[in-house]
Amino acid sequence: xxxxxxxxxxxxxxxxxxxxxxxxxxxxxxxxxxxxxxxxxxxxxxxxxxxxxxxxxxxxxxxxxxxxxxxxxxxxxxxxxxxxxxxxxxxxxxxxxxxxxxxxxxxxxxxxxxxxxxxxxxxxxxxxxxxxxxxxxxxxxxxxxxxxxxxxxxxxxxxxxxxxxxxxxxxxxxxxxxxxxxxxxxxxxxxxxxxxxxxxxxxxxxxxxxxxxxxxxxxxxxxxxxxxxxxxxxxxxxxxxxxxxxxxxxxxxxxxxxxxxxxxxxxxxxxxxxxxxxxxxxxxxxxxxxxxxxxxxxxxxxxxxxxxxxxxxxxxxxxxxxxxxxxxxxxxxxxxxxxxxxxxxxxxxxxxxxxxxxxxxxxxxxxxxxxxxxxxxxxxxxxxxxxxxxxxxxxxxxxxxxxxxxxxxxxxxxxxxxxxxxxxxxxxxxxxxxxxxxxxxxxxxxxxxxxxxxxxxxxxxxxxxxxxxxxxxxxxxxxxxxxxxxxxxxxxxxxxxxx
Numbered sequence: 001x002x003x004x005x006x007x008x009x010x011x012x013x014x015x016x017x018x019x020x021x022x023x024x025x026x027x028x029x030x031x032x033x034x035x036x037x038x039x040x041x042x043x044x045x046x047x048x049x050x051x052x053x054x055x056x057x058x059x060x061x062x063x064x065x066x067x068x069x070x071x072x073x074x075x076x077x078x079x080x081x082x083x084x085x086x087x088x089x090x091x092x093x094x095x096x097x098x099x100x101x102x103x104x105x106x107x108x109x110x111x112x113x114x115x116x117x118x119x120x121x122x123x124x125x126x127x128x129x130x131x132x133x134x135x136x137x138x139x140x141x142x143x144x145x146x147x148x149x150x151x152x153x154x155x156x157x158x159x160x161x162x163x164x165x166x167x168x169x170x171x172x173x174x175x176x177x178x179x180x181x182x183x184x185x186x187x188x189x190x191x192x193x194x195x196x197x198x199x200x201x202x203x204x205x206x207x208x209x210x211x212x213x214x215x216x217x218x219x220x221x222x223x224x225x226x227x228x229x230x231x232x233x234x235x236x237x238x239x240x241x242x243x244x245x246x247x248x249x250x251x252x253x254x255x256x257x258x259x260x261x262x263x264x265x266x267x268x269x270x271x272x273x274x275x276x277x278x279x280x281x282x283x284x285x286x287x288x289x290x291x292x293x294x295x296x297x298x299x300x301x302x303x304x305x306x307x308x309x310x311x312x313x314x315x316x317x318x319x320x321x322x323x324x325x326x327x328x329x330x331x332x333x334x335x336x337x338x339x340x341x342x343x344x345x346x347x348x349x350x351x352x353x354x355x356x357x358x359x360x361x362x363x364x365x366x367x368x369x370x371x372x373x374x375x376x377x378x379x380x381x382x383x384x385x386x387x388x389x390x391x392x393x394x395x396x397x398x399x400x401x402x403x404x405x406x407x408x409x410x411x412x413x414x415x416x417x418x419x420x421x422x423x424x425x426x427x428x429x430x431x432x433x434x435x436x437x438x439x440x441x442x443x444x445x446x447x448x449x450x451x452x453x454x455x456x457x458x459x460x461x462x463x464x465x466x467x468x469x470x471x472x473x474x475x476x477x478x479x480x481x482x483x484x485x486x487x488x489x490x491x492x493x494x495x496x497x498x499x
Contacts, residue, residue: 097119106138131218132312134153139180146308160315168192213286217316220312222264222311229295233291235256258311277403281316298465324480337459350488353430359476364396374386374495376432377430378433389495401421401424435497
């Protein structure tokens with residue numbers, strides 16, 4: 001399909017690509033987009049914090065209770081529970097349909113709970129979610145010159161969670177914007193902007209802001225359009241924070257994965273209520289982490305875009321089963337040749353499952369030359385079950401395997417993205433496979449609006465949309481961590497080699 005004009009709204013697995021890889025609560029190593037994503041939008045008492053606390057490029061730190069600006073995001077004063085919220089619990093109104101709604105005007109925090117922002121409309125993880133109330137729904141003044149205002153979300157109350165992100169205002173983002181001051185969006189520095197036609201991979205370093213070890217499960221990740229991935233990871237403090245730098249390997253492969261994304265929005269769970277089988281799931285956030293956002297941006301619009309992100313982490317008391325990110329890429333792939341001009345090749349990898357483990361999320365990451373990313377389970381008798389497939393590199397999905405979410409069924413013949421539905425337990429004796437079907441041909445270049453293979457030359461591993469390729473399975477497991485996969489020479493099923 002020709003894409004003469006395309007806007008990338010992906011946000012790579014977070015530390016799924018590296019660990020939450022990102023989807024998050026269901027962790028994922030070095031990847032954006034997903035459940036408790038590993039290495040995804042991260043989590044500080046960043047230097048230079050002004051009275052009122054840190055926000056924006058660090059964690060949101062604001063004085064006060066649930067509905068008033070103020071207080072510290074990690075509640076260093078020791079306020080917890082009802083004491084932290086005070087009498088500022090969010091108000092409710094009754095809509096024309098008779099259902100309660102949040103009183104949105106002037107709301108300062110996403111309150112959580114089961115009262116929807118818009119009670120007369122169905123729950124939507126992005127548009128109508130009490131854990132991720134949109135700034136544009138609560139703050140009538142929130143309107144910037146950049147596309148993507150609808151993705152800004154209010155932080156959790158200080159006693160219930162934390163927010164961190166990347167903003168041109170730095171640590172002062174919340175303190176300013178929550179009071180109607182949008183001046184920080186004027187005269188933005190060039191390191192936060194992407195001109196039309198520009199492509200880059202950069203790391204942004206901030207901090208987590210929590211003063212003690214906290215566990216989280218529920219999380220909400222947002223970023224303005226323009227990033228092919230957002231991989232977030234946390235590491236011991238020691239680096240200069242609130243600064244952009246080159247897209248070094250530490251951003252892709254280092255640290256502990258935090259929630260990230262391949263799309264502009266990811267949520268864990270994807271439903272309002274926690275699925276029954278998720279009871280006890282958690283991911284740990286050690287205190288005061290350095291948080292690295294690895295972001296691969298390319299702007300194929302006619303307008304300047306802004307690099308900005310928001311991540312809400314909600315503290316979890318029922319923490320019994322740790323979620324681990326999947327980093328599905330042998331490190332030797334970084335040295336591989338993917339294809340020569342005109343070639344069609346396959347990158348096939350697998351795990352031997354030695355003990356039963358719950359697979360919580362999966363998302364495949366690749367670039368423009370891979371029209372087909374497939375993952376399947378091979379049973380001991382040799383039967384293959386397709387559990388994940390993506391034909392659209394431009395909008396790569398993260399699918400979750402639980403008892404509530406209904407994933408679109410795989411449809412290889414229709415070249416439609418899909419996954420199996422329901423709780424997925426990988427059984428001892430099974431093999432988990434994935435394959436990238438790489439088509440480095442002039443025909444593929446024409447369909448994607450890319451430079452020709454002859455212009456690019458040898459296709460190698462690189463974090464570039466057209467000049468490089470990757471083949472990584474990100475996701476998360478519960479209770480048991482998968483090792484890195486191995487290259488596989490086994491015969492490929494027909495569905496894995498469809499163009």
